[in-house]
Amino acid sequence: MRVSALFSAILGNLRVPPFPFWILLLALAAVVADQFAAPVLFSTAPLFAVLACLLLVVRHGYRPELQSANPSRLAGARVFLFLALHAVLVALVWILGDPALRASGSLTGAGWAFLFVKLCTLAPALLLLPWRDWRTLASLYTTELTAAGIVLVTFFPRRIVESLWPWYGQFLGRLVQLFSWPFVSGLGYVKALYPTLTGPSLDVTILLSCSGVNGIELFDALFALVVLCDWPRLNKRRTLIAYGIGVAAMIFGNVVRITSLVVLGNHGFADFVSRFHINAGWLFFAAIFLIFLSLTYRWMLIRIRLAPPSAA
């Protein structure tokens, strides 16, 4: 039984397009297997990018054009090459040993180079189909592949924020000081890797965890849910714009959040702020997401114009 036929049999009446589905599922399984075999390869970016693409392709559903495109069968030789390349990649990481472990997650040049190795776990998937079929896939599922690309590079921004922190931390600290200055007299600023705003009754140190990256990750997860549930009726261009606006809103919201901690903490709520600021921060980010979604949700949807009733 052909692999595609097997998947069609399993999926039954779900009306899932088998051609890209099994390719993406195989790629996802291989990335997961790589990360189990060599935990140093662990990265959420390729995992969630492939998963996002898979789910969005399923949500898009079957394209009749696929029938006429007549995609190739999944050849055994191609699957063998695909698996062999994954095995070589894992073996190379095993051979590298300690240097790979040290480079993984670090912000050095070696760390960035190793990030590239982690993303390379996606590359063997290109061997599964002839180039002609990849072009067909790209033309039929352009928006799904674009969304997966966005997930791959932006969805988990922790490393980007960590590498920018020496500059972004100062920018954030100064901005919070500027916003708090009208409300708190005698506010000082201690310049350091983790800057501190010194007030009359509360000092607030801005740590890496205050960078707002948690808010962006919460936004990413909730926005992904919206996109996944409403994918067929979303205006894709507007959705992309809304994503950019949402991330910017979270970054600005984080400035407002820290400003409110500084202001409230120096006006009699020091105990409350020091006790609840993390959980209050999560709720604050959730509130920003809801405000953002209530303003953009209907705008993101495709407007269906009903035909005027015909005269009798």
Add this chain to the structure above:
Amino acid sequence: MKKFVLVGALTLLVTPYLASAGEDHDKDDKKGHRHVNATEFVGAGLAAAAMIGVAGYIVLRRRGIRQD
């Protein structure tokens, strides 16, 4: 309506964790200052935020469908 009540109940379930969190936060110092260094039960905040976000989305989606 039942689903909203359920979400509300789940949020309330999380609240005791929120309230009990951060007992050992830093109580500074010679100058009488406080210093933010909370060790709260972070997962509860994240879970509550996620539930609020999802519940809000469900409300907006239903309202959108009704208006359409």
